[in-house]
Amino acid sequence: MDYTATQSGFRQRKLQPNMRLRTNLVDGSEGSQLFEDTSGAASGPQTGYSNQQPGPQAAGFPGQSILSDPMSNLAMAYGSSLASQGREMVDKNLDRFIPISKLKYYFAVDTVYVGKKLGLLVFPYMHENWEVSYQQDTPVAPRIDVNAPDLYIPAMGFITYILVAGLALGTQNKFSPELLGVQASSALVWLIMEVLAVLLSLYLVTVNTDLTTIDLLAFSGYKYVGMIVGVVAGLLFGRPAYYLSLLWCCVAIFVFMIRTLRLKLLSEAAAEGRLVRGARNQLRMYLTMSIAGAQPIFMYWLTYHLIR
Numbered sequence: 667m668d669y670t671a672t673q674s675g676f677r678q679r680k681l682q683p684n685m686r687l688r689t690n691l692v693d694g695s696e697g698s699q700l701f702e703d704t705s706g707a708a709s710g711p712q713t714g715y716s717n718q719q720p721g722p723q724a725a726g727f728p729g730q731s732i733l734s735d736p737m738s739n740l741a742m743a744y745g746s747s748l749a750s751q752g753r754e755m756v757d758k759n760l761d762r763f764i765p766i767s768k769l770k771y772y773f774a775v776d777t778v779y780v781g782k783k784l785g786l787l788v789f790p791y792m793h794e795n796w797e798v799s800y801q802q803d804t805p806v807a808p809r810i811d812v813n814a815p816d817l818y819i820p821a822m823g824f825i826t827y828i829l830v831a832g833l834a835l836g837t838q839n840k841f842s843p844e845l846l847g848v849q850a851s852s853a854l855v856w857l858i859m860e861v862l863a864v865l866l867s868l869y870l871v872t873v874n875t876d877l878t879t880i881d882l883l884a885f886s887g888y889k890y891v892g893m894i895v896g897v898v899a900g901l902l903f904g905r906p907a908y909y910l911s912l913l914w915c916c917v918a919i920f921v922f923m924i925r926t927l928r929l930k931l932l933s934e935a936a937a938e939g940r941l942v943r944g945a946r947n948q949l950r951m952y953l954t955m956s957i958a959g960a961q962p963i964f965m966y967w968l969t970y971h972l973i974r
Contacts, residue, residue: 772817772880774807782812783819787891788915790922796929813926817880820887827853827890827968830897834972837901853968860886860964864957871949877930885926889919889961893969900973908973916962923958 786793799811808816828850835841835849861882868875892915900908931950 768880769817771805771807772815772884774809775816775818776809779809779812779816780819783816784891786812787888787922788895788918790918790925793925796925815881815884817884817887820884820890823887823890823894824853826894827897830894831972834897834901838974856964856968857883857886860960867953867956871953873931873950873953875930881930885923886961888922889965892916892919893965896965897969897972905973912965912969916965919961919965920958923961924954927954927957
């Protein structure tokens with residue numbers, strides 16, 4: 667009995683230190699825990715992230731600091747001002763040679779105007795009034811006045827002429843992209859040379875006229891209508907039909923150019939209602955006839971090789 671009691675007492679003394687250690691761990695957990703309790707983080711203050719550095723959302727992106735820099739704003743403003751000044755300089759210098767702002771006037775056409783103008787180019791004999799109408803010292807749009815020059819018909823006529831030329835070369839088994847390109851480039855070069863020659867002649871004769879470079883380009887481009895008519899007639903009905911139709915169109919464009927340009931180049935004499943007299947007015951008359959007479963020559967030169 668004494669041995670058992672002694673043994674039980676020894677067990678109790680042996681377990682007491684372990685119980686005290688567990689009790690100290692349990693009691694000390696209230697003061698300092700090994701892991702923080704985050705179960706009440708939603709309801710209580712967030713103490714766990716109080717010492718963290720602010721992230722990109724709090725500090726902002728680096729691009730925002732760059733855009734907010736006064737030097738960068740000044741550089742952007744200076745660059746935009748340089749771009750605007752360069753654009754204005756380019757527009758000003760380009761408008762000096764090619765008045766881009768006036769091109770809208772020459773393309774202000776409609777279907778009715780195109781039909782009337784084509785009829786006037788092929789049948790100009792019955793037309794009486796050739797004067798261009800003005801509104802507040804400004805010529806009216808081509809869709810209002812059939813006598814006003816335009817660039818729509820010359821541009822479409824040039825493109826159609828190239829297509830018809832390709833068709834004519836195809837009937838002769840001579841079609842190739844290179845040959846079609848040569849045909850287009852040669853027609854364009856002859857047109858530019860014609861306009862430059864007229865400008866040089868006007869400068870040498872010192873004619874006071876309101877004709878512009880675009881007006882001369884438009885009048886010189888009207889001959890493509892007769893060229894298309896002649897080539898199409900030759901493809902459909904043979905060479906005799908080509909010569910007959912081209913001869914008709916050559917006479918028509920000659921009459922059209924004479925009646926149109928005489929009001930531009932001989933405006934002083936026409937306004938006074940007297941006959942053209944004097945060496946200076948005769949030079950203007952010869953220049954008008956030369957410009958009109960050059961149209962049939964170009965029409966034949968650019969189309970005779972397309973009909974075999």
